[in-house]
Amino acid sequence: MATAPQERSNLVRTFELLWNLREHSGLGRKAGLTVDQITSAAIEVADAEGLDSFSMRAVADRLGVGAMSLYRHVPGKEELLDIMVDRVCAEVRYDNEGPASPGDWRTRLEHIARSNRAMIERHPWLLRLFPRRPPQGPGVLAKYEAELRAVEGIGLTDVEMDSALALLLGYVRDATAGVLEWKTVSERTGQSDDEWWMTIGPLLDRVLVSERYPLAMRVGTAASEHYKGVHDPEYTYEFGLQRVLDGIEAFVRTGRE
Structure with a gap:
């Protein structure tokens, strides 16, 4: 179980990823992956197989890379799930502009x-x-x-x-x-x-x-x-x-x- 400082660190890291404040962690050689690519692959895995089969390895397999490559970009599975949720929420579009009128x-x-x-x-x-x-x-x-x-x-x-x-x-x-x-x-x-x-x-x-x-x-x-x-x-x-x-x-x- 992660310690409280580690949880806070991962929360900060996830926030930075969500807002594109920091792309790479600096661990090892810069890989040819992006958070956006990883997120897209992760959503594809979850859509096709559900969360019971969802794992960092399954995402890596879909991308054709080793699982450790993902950790240069995303701290772990829970953080990746947060990024996935934010991505699918961004799919929702509404055409309402400004406050609602009383009748609509x-x-x-x-x-x-x-x-x-x-x-x-x-x-x-x-x-x-x-x-x-x-x-x-x-x-x-x-x-x-x-x-x-x-x-x-x-x-x-x-x-x-x-x-x-x-x-x-x-x-x-x-x-x-x-x-x-x-x-x-x-x-x-x-x-x-x-x-x-x-x-x-x-x-x-x-x-x-x-x-x-x-x-x-x-x-x-x-x-x-x-x-x-x-x-x-x-x-x-x-x-x-x-x-x-x-x-x-x-x-x-x-x-x-």
């Missing part, structure tokens, strides 16, 4: 939610990195700045602006994780929804009694008919997103009254 802030928040979901779907390994202190790099800060502009000037205090974003993005992160998990259920279990229902349906018929489980039978039947199956993760995701936005809108409206 909800649309902007909805756009933020969809953009963050798309980022997670492109890079699902991000879900494994929570909770984690966000790297204070240009990608993370630019994304945060743009997201704050969506709720600037609508009647929230600074702390409420930050909390509204935390609420929205927390929902997006957790709900997207649920959608991605559901999409792999058939693969993980070896059964499609129809196959699962053909097995479990007759068994349920033997034990379900409407007098004992009236709500379960009524609601379960209505839901499965609506979903045309066991579950519809996209419907559930959208339902939850709109309710989160409803809650923020109600809070903003209350503050103005």
